[in-house]
Amino acid sequence: MPIIVNLDVMMAKRKMSLNELSEKVDLTLANLSILKTGKAKAIRFSTLESICKALDCQPGDLLEYANK
Amino acid sequence: MEISTKQILKILYVLSWIIFVGVCVEAGGFIFNTFFTLVINPVDAKHFWPGIDFSSLYRYDPGHFFAQTLLMIIVAVMRSLIFYLIVKVLHDKKLNMAQPFNNEAGLFIFRLSYLSLATGLFSWWGVKYAGWLTTKGVPMPDIQHMRLAGADVWLFMGVTLFVIAQIFKRGVEIQTENELMI
Numbered sequence: 001m002p003i004i005v006n007l008d009v010m011m012a013k014r015k016m017s018l019n020e021l022s023e024k025v026d027l028t029l030a031n032l033s034i035l036k037t038g039k040a041k042a043i044r045f046s047t048l049e050s051i052c053k054a055l056d057c058q059p060g061d062l063l064e065y066a067n068k
Numbered sequence: 069m070e071i072s073t074k075q076i077l078k079i080l081y082v083l084s085w086i087i088f089v090g091v092c093v094e095a096g097g098f099i100f101n102t103f104f105t106l107v108i109n110p111v112d113a114k115h116f117w118p119g120i121d122f123s124s125l126y127r128y129d130p131g132h133f134f135a136q137t138l139l140m141i142i143v144a145v146m147r148s149l150i151f152y153l154i155v156k157v158l159h160d161k162k163l164n165m166a167q168p169f170n171n172e173a174g175l176f177i178f179r180l181s182y183l184s185l186a187t188g189l190f191s192w193w194g195v196k197y198a199g200w201l202t203t204k205g206v207p208m209p210d211i212q213h214m215r216l217a218g219a220d221v222w223l224f225m226g227v228t229l230f231v232i233a234q235i236f237k238r239g240v241e242i243q244t245e246n247e248l249m250i
Binding site: 043 | 244
C-alpha cells in the first residue's frame, strides 16, 4: 500500500513505548502493533486524533504517501 | 421454548450423519454390485438394488451396463462427498457465528456448489443415457430407483450456492477489512 505509517518514527522521537502509547490512546497492543507494522487497512479519525494528541504531532507526521 | 442456532446445528449434525451413512452404504452397494456382476456372477444384475433390475441391460451389452452403473456410482459418491463436507464442517465447528465470514466457511460453500453442479450434470447425463437405452428397446428401471432423479434440483442448488459463494467471498473481504480497521 502506498500509504506508510510512521508511528514508530514518531514514537522514537517522543521516546514513548508501545505500552505507554497504548495506555494513553486506549487501544490494545495488538491493534497498535497492526498499525505500526503497516498491516492496517483503515484508521478512524477518532483513533488518529487520540494518537496525534498523545504524541503531540500532526496527522501528516504519522502518515506518508509514497508512490511506488 | 426458544430454539437456538446451536440446537438447530446439533440436530442438523445428527441428521447429516444419518444421511451420510445412508448415501455411503448406497454408493458402496452400487460399487460392490457392479464389480460382483461384471467379475463374479452376472445373475446379480437382476437384483442389483431394491427396485433395480439390470438383467435386460446386462444381456443387451455389459459395456452399457457398466456405463450406466458408473454414472450411478459417480452420482452416489458425489452425494456422499457433499454430506461428508457437511458433517466435517459441523464436526469441526468451523461455523463461527461471532465471525461468520471466514475462509473455511467460504471454501465450504464453494465446494458444495461445485459438487452440486457436478452431481446435477452427472444425474442429467445418467437420465439421458437411460432414456437412450430405452429407445434401443432395453427395459430400464425407473430413474427414481436408479437414484438419478432430481438433476434439475441439483443444478439449481449448485448455481444458487455458487452465487451465494461469490457474495460470501466479498463478505470475507469486508470482514477482514473491518478487522484491520483501527
